[in-house]
Amino acid sequence: MIHKWLNKGKVTNILIPLISVFLGIIVGAIIMLFIGQNPFVGYSALLSGVFGDVYYFGEMLRMMTPLILAGLAVAFAFRTGLFNIGVEGQLIVGWLASVAVGILVDAPAIIHLPLAILAGALAGALWGFIPGFLKARFYVHEVIVTIMMNYVALYVSNYLIRTYLLAPGERTERISSSASLASPFLQSITDFSRLHYGFFIAIFACLILWFILWKTTLGFELRAVGYNKHASQYAGMNVNRNVILAMVISGGFAGLAGAMEGLGTYGYMSILAGFTGVGFNGIAVALLGANTSIGVFLAAALFGGLTVGAPNMQSQAGIPPELVSIVIALIIFFVASSYLIRLVINRLQKEGK
Template identity: 65%
Template sequence: MSNRLRNLSIPIIAVLLGVVVGTIIMLISGYDAIAAYSALWSGAFGEVYYTGEVVRQVTPYILAGLAVAFAFRTGLFNIGVEGQLIVGWLAAVWVGVAFDLPRFIHLPLAVLAAAVAGGLWAFLPGLLKARFRVHEVIVTIMMNYVALHLTNYIIRRYLPSPSGDRTEKIHATASLRSPFFEELTDFSRLHWGIFIAIIAAIFMWFLLEKTTRGFELRSVGFNQHASQYSGMNVNKNIVLSMVISGVFAGLAGAMEGLGTFGYAAVKGGFTGVGFDGIAVALLGGNAAFGVILAAILFGALKVGSLNMPLESGVPNELVDIIIALIVFFVAASYMIRIVMDRFSKKGVK
């Protein structure tokens, strides 16, 4: 079996193993697995409204997955996507609330503000990594909490609505929502952001695979010493990689602030989208197209699971277990490779 075919088959096998083990857990717990999966499918694709919600959920997953995947591809571990997403969310909403501009200026400006905020939030761990070799995992994890509490403070202190725990709604000129999608999907929260996410995926693929700068970024990720010896600016590429990753994360926040919700609220905890982006990137093999496919799966599972308690009486937390199992099998891909290699050798004999 070729390496390319093996790499493509491992995520599929991981998904199947996750579903199989999840089914066994359902049966042991006394639940009807067939009814559960039927309710899951119905909740994701049974009505056009649900399908619109799936695509809406897929949108930030794609961008969060790209943020994690881009850093992985360039030798970095950006665990701070959640914080960068939150900062981008607030920046986009602030522009959407504070300015009253024509739509063709206001909406791009709000999206750009989110991208810049996410990139700037990722700049610091990139700089610390480049200049002082401070491990980016530690810094980005800590900055998640800084982002959460700082944005909550800004909302309460400077951007409160009369309720005090959220901002005002953004102006319609800054919204990604559209009457076209509302009519098409029976008033789901689907918005134009899905096209931004797809364009971002194409951009990541083109940058890493078709440009000299992308080659340098990947080279630095593979071997910093060899890259330095060949004349590449290692520190500059490390910082640039983290900033681009943060831009993707900030855009994910814009999708929530300008599309799904239309405001920023005080958060009692993390949104989870940034952390789910790690799983999306792993399942997608850190490739742009793979991230899109993985985001579709995760979005369908997240939205469809909400229907499981209603139709089948199965708690939707079981879907979180299945997702965790999928991630486990992807992370343990070396075990799957060993089994596949043994089967391949037996087939040759």
């Protein structure tokens, strides 16, 4: 019975991320023992740092918001046969565009807020269009272009802030209240954390990704082109258009992630000394989440919880917070080495026959 259960491909795909997380935690515990720390105390402090105080739980949900959207951006590209390494840059331009609209436009909230969110999504989509067009028209690999465009986004955004939007403190002015995603209600029930309405937008985006990919003709075409572009072209599909569209939609999700930071968490945009890291973490979230909406949501929850709980490990257990980064890296390693886990499962299957 067990071996028949293991034979199911979908169950195996669920097991791999779970086993990867388990192995990452186990190796993290071994490292704690190696440095003379008690892993039970360390992980207890980690959990306490997330669930022991409603403020930190609210911060975990807030941190999940851009991670979910960045993970969806990467997952959508993966599902369509593309590797979008430019989520970080698309997030940055989306952040800037949403904040710019939030500052410069004067309109009632019912117009201003959707307009600012849309500006972030469109900016990310435009940043995704460029590598998509180059891929479709000139066969330039999207990985190279998206990596380079991350740097272009970073430095162009800093230039635009310094030239047109600079306020004291090396940042922009604060956005108008009519463009803000801040929620006094959500803040009050989480002991005044920075949780905002963007969390619900991220959940809705998960449903949007699932619906587009699995319930529409467009999604079928996008996935088909990703699986085999030659067969798709033979079947009459417009391969170049679908490649561009996939990158545009992926960039739109990433731009939304930036808008959540600009309109929700901060209410402004600072001159960035380097990358935010959220876009790159989105790659790990998508990998751990097996490029599915529910998987991305759960992976973002895990990464958000680990990040928020890390300082508590240091304050309560004396364990360096960098250990959490090691655990995250180990989880990603085991996910990337999933063929080893599949090998073990296949061996169990053979022994059961």
